[in-house]
Amino acid sequence: MPQSASSSVQQARQILADRLREMVKDAGLDGKDLAARCGWHPSKVSRISTAKTQPSADDIRAWCRACGAEGQAEDLIASLRAVEGMWVEWRRMERAGLRRAQEAVLPLFERTRRFRAYSSWFVPGLLQTPRYTEDVLRAVQRRRVTVDDVADAVAVRMERQRVLYEGQRRFAFLVEEGVLGNGLGDAETQAEQLDHLLTVGALPNVSVGVIPVRLGRARMPVEGFWIFDKAQVNVELVSGHLTLTQPSEVAMYADTFATLADMAVYGDRARALLARARDSLV
Structure with missing residues (x-):
């Protein structure tokens, strides 16, 4: 999703990132553990958990799987779609x-x-x-x-x-x-x-x-x-x-x-x- 100066968009992105970060904590993991389980570079975990990078639906599925919380994946993906819907390029709409x-x-x-x-x-x-x-x-x-x-x-x-x-x-x-x-x-x-x-x-x-x-x-x-x-x-x-x-x-x-x-x-x-x-x- 393109970056937007809107605080509505940024707040929604941050809420999603916070939920993902809390999931890691609840699983007793840290960022390096999650990165290893997902096969990612640790910087990717850091960018997603601080809302600097918007995760994809596949990223969220992998994140939930690594945390043993696959049942939460679809709810989080729905949140992702809601964030994406706040800013829509004309060509996509x-x-x-x-x-x-x-x-x-x-x-x-x-x-x-x-x-x-x-x-x-x-x-x-x-x-x-x-x-x-x-x-x-x-x-x-x-x-x-x-x-x-x-x-x-x-x-x-x-x-x-x-x-x-x-x-x-x-x-x-x-x-x-x-x-x-x-x-x-x-x-x-x-x-x-x-x-x-x-x-x-x-x-x-x-x-x-x-x-x-x-x-x-x-x-x-x-x-x-x-x-x-x-x-x-x-x-x-x-x-x-x-x-x-x-x-x-x-x-x-x-x-x-x-x-x-x-x-x-x-x-x-x-x-x-x-x-x-x-x-x-x-």
């Missing part, structure tokens, strides 16, 4: 196509009751029109995905938008003003998207804020992110997808969202910016 990547997040969307989303790049997925989504996903597919299932992926994303209208859910969306004129498609697609923002923004459970372009900002634009209730943050980076569950990190993004929300305009002022962006397309 999308290697089977874009449809599966879209489907994978549906359970998260269905169980969430309060959504907060910020985007400095493009209109958030729950607010996108079919043609806008097709342009976004087509650009992704051309850049990094060999499987062409864009049409299916668009259909999944459109179906996911039903969460806007079901249950007692609340949504707060923030976009930078530049997003309003930064579409990948043609003027007709962008105009349709801007009209759709006006429509969805009128829903009683949906707030759409636009952060105007201006000098003297309290906070510069940041990476796009979603906050799901108070439990999880998903961050979209150039290289991959980061899942954060550490309370301190979730709180950090919640504070950032609040700061950006204070900078945004809403209601008539937001609609004026949307209208101005639409008029500029003519």
Whole structure:
């Protein structure tokens, strides 16, 4: 797994390493004993037990076997998979196509009751029109995905938008003003998207804020992110997808969202910016 600065990822790695180290102690062994039983260099044991190196599933099986604790192997491998899932490179997430990547997040969307989303790049997925989504996903597919299932992926994303209208859910969306004129498609697609923002923004459970372009900002634009209730943050980076569950990190993004929300305009002022962006397309 690629190294990440996220404390959520690092803490999870450390917890797994601590469990492996305790297993060695409980077996009455030391690092050299374990290395000899596994046929490894002692430095490998040291790197794994201090969370400097992520073990493989086979490493964990060998470790448990050497400690006489084979029954714990599958549980530890499950923990390993959970750590790996916190940071996923786009190429790994999308290697089977874009449809599966879209489907994978549906359970998260269905169980969430309060959504907060910020985007400095493009209109958030729950607010996108079919043609806008097709342009976004087509650009992704051309850049990094060999499987062409864009049409299916668009259909999944459109179906996911039903969460806007079901249950007692609340949504707060923030976009930078530049997003309003930064579409990948043609003027007709962008105009349709801007009209759709006006429509969805009128829903009683949906707030759409636009952060105007201006000098003297309290906070510069940041990476796009979603906050799901108070439990999880998903961050979209150039290289991959980061899942954060550490309370301190979730709180950090919640504070950032609040700061950006204070900078945004809403209601008539937001609609004026949307209208101005639409008029500029003519």
